[in-house]
Amino acid sequence: MRKIQILDSTLRDGSQGEGISYSVQDKLNIVRALDELGISFIEAGNPGSNPKDMEFFQEAKKLSLKNASLVAFGSTRRKDISCAEDANLQSLLSAGTDYVCIFGKTWDFQVTEILHATLEENLEMIRDTVAYLVQKGKKVIFDAEHFFTGFKENADYALRSLDAAVQGGAFCLCLCETKGGAMPMECFNATKTVVNRFCPQDASRENAKGILVDANSAGVCVGIHTHNDSGLAVANSLLAVEAGATHVQGVLLGFGERTGNANLSTIIADLQLKLDCSCIPEENMKTLTPICKRVAEITNIALESGMPYVGASAFAHKAGMHIDAVIKNPFAYEHIPPEAVGNERVFLMSEVAGRSMIIEKVQKFDKSITKSSPIVAEIVKKVKDLEHDGYQFEGADASFEILVRKSIGKYQPFFNLHYYKTSGEFPRFADDQSAFAQVKLDVEGKAVITAGEGDGPVNALDVALRKALVEFYPAVSQIRLTDYKVRVLDGKSATASRVRVLIESSDGNDTWATMGVAGDVIEASYIALVDSFEYKLIKDLEKKFAKLI
8 A cells, every 4th residue: 555645735726716715714724624634734825925824824833733734835045045035935934834845947948938047047046945944944845836848848957956856855846737738648657757766666665564665764755736727637646646656736625726726535535445545544534525515615615516526416316227226236336435435325306216216215204115105106296297397306305305295294384374475675775675575374373473674575585484483493593594596497488487496504513405486586485495494393303203212
């Protein structure tokens, strides 16, 4: 088994992605999450670039990390100035990290046309900077910027730049595929050349006695840092490892400048579960999905449902034959068990799901129902009819569960509607209060009339419903709407088109989705809101009964 060092650059390279902005507290929370996952190195920013990063490094000194080492990031010294006089290098030292990552030019075009330096001056800048930091007690990773482009254009100079870093005392040479345009075999061949030149044969592999040998004990290690401009960041990283690299850089969720960085959640799972490598402690693999969700939440982005291993759709099945096979044996259509990465299997409800899907759902409530039970055919027909009308249950499991409960007699309404009224006003008469709603409900035999104001009629209706229900069902106050989507189903009918409303809700512990379809957006929203409230109340009631049994 090969040991692979993982360096996560979410807080540095990832933060360069469009729309990404971290507070100091955000960065500290992400460090805690990555450390919990078992990441080796966390590249946490450039302390010389802005006051926020410097503040972060001062706060980070208070952290007690179990697995990760923080890395400060910066560039080689500037031309015509000594290391001691370079303000950025002094900022690196003040960050107080044991490890620093220094990037330098390895493409001759960048040296002459961008730095406006001679090729020899650039080599001296690399050598001097690394040596200076090593003398100050730092362990240096050299990020060879534009290495693969430089190697393609002038291999001799690209390799000489690595020589300069090694002469200065760098323990790791990370080959950066900075433009994201290299093809997989380019990455493999160039990495293989570097490994053969700088690493002893079989470095970082098991020796004859089966004991893992660390490349650092015999020579420098070679790393890989790729970008996804050609959609090949993960593939290029894996091929670099195959060529002998033992250090992989990327971003946990793959975001970053332009089209993003190598996605570490995919790379870690590929290497550890399929390629006999050790990236994080084995027992931590099951935390991969939860920690990816946590980092996405801190970053304020949605975790892409189609992301390999950790996405909500990574183990989602919709076709009837697939579902039937997976219920019999998951190995039929799943490349790994979802629980291996802390994810879960999902069966998507739709008109093509078939009876196996219905049975899997229905038996949660009544195990006596079989595939041949008449009620199953009835539910299948209801689903197909509703999907013909515009419902799409694969995105609204909670609404589907309520449909099943109603069909098999396992449902009792918590309230009944007499009427609701909504109205809006424009221009707005006050900030965030542009609409009114009134509802009359029958709750536990009592007529309840309430009103609400809100930012639009749906918000006002939501407020009025909560007011009416919270006295009887206090748990309603825990429900928070986390997303609201509207889709027009028939564009040909213009403003008379039917609409589908999808609402995602959370109580802080669980998340669920409900749906409503109608010719009026308020009515569709009301249907979805009612399903959301009732789903929460049903689940709380079941938990209460479970404790009593």
